[in-house]
Amino acid sequence: GRLRHRRRPQGEEVRGGAQAWRRPQEEGVARSVKAGLQFPVGRIGRFLKKGRYAQRVGMGAPVYLASVLEYLAAELLELAGNAAKDNKKARIIPRHLLLAIRNDQELGKLLAGITIAHGGVLPNINPLLLPKKTAEKEPKSPKKYALFCF
Incomplete structure (x- = not known):
């Protein structure tokens, strides 16, 4: 038999080939x-x-990994933003990222x-290299000096 073309209602666009038989697809929602x-x-x-980390990948694995990566990025950006603010800058630069990472223990x-x-x-000077702090020298009184001379 012959293929019968379905009749299109008034105002519907003309689609040719395989598209003529397909239903309009509903748009999906991104995961x-x-x-x-x-x-x-x-x-x-x-x-x-x-x-090829594994033979098969479960449905929840990419969602979980995306959420972990997003959390880490948000944490790092918050700390880097604080470092930029401390340096009175409005833009995060690699220096701020480094300061944020190295100053956070985890x-x-x-x-x-x-x-x-x-x-x-990171700015770091070994304490052994710093000049030694001397106790404040008190002005020598003649009485104390006289006691030590004898």
């Missing part, structure tokens, strides 16, 4: 939106699959092996 995240869940899931432990380009180093 990032469903999870309430800013980081891309779909992209992270794709990276997990392409990276982030410092997590990111101990990294080097940040143009980050510099």
Whole structure:
């Protein structure tokens, strides 16, 4: 038999080929939106699959990883913003990131092996190298001096 073309109602656009038989597809909601995240869940899931970290990747794994990464980024940005504010700057630079990481105990432990380009180093002087503090010299009174002379 012959294929019958469905009749289109007035005002509907003309679609040719396979599109003529398809129903209009409803737009889906991104998994990032469903999870309430800013980081891309779909992209992270794709990276997990392409990276061949495991044979199979569960549905919750990219959501969990995206939420962990988003939390770490928010924490680091907050600390770096505070460092920038302390230096009276409005823009976060690599130096502020380094200060934020190295001054925070947990982030410092997590990111101990990294080097940040143009980050510099933490200001640190070994106490042995500093000049020794001498006790304040009291003006010598003649009475005390006289006692030691005899």
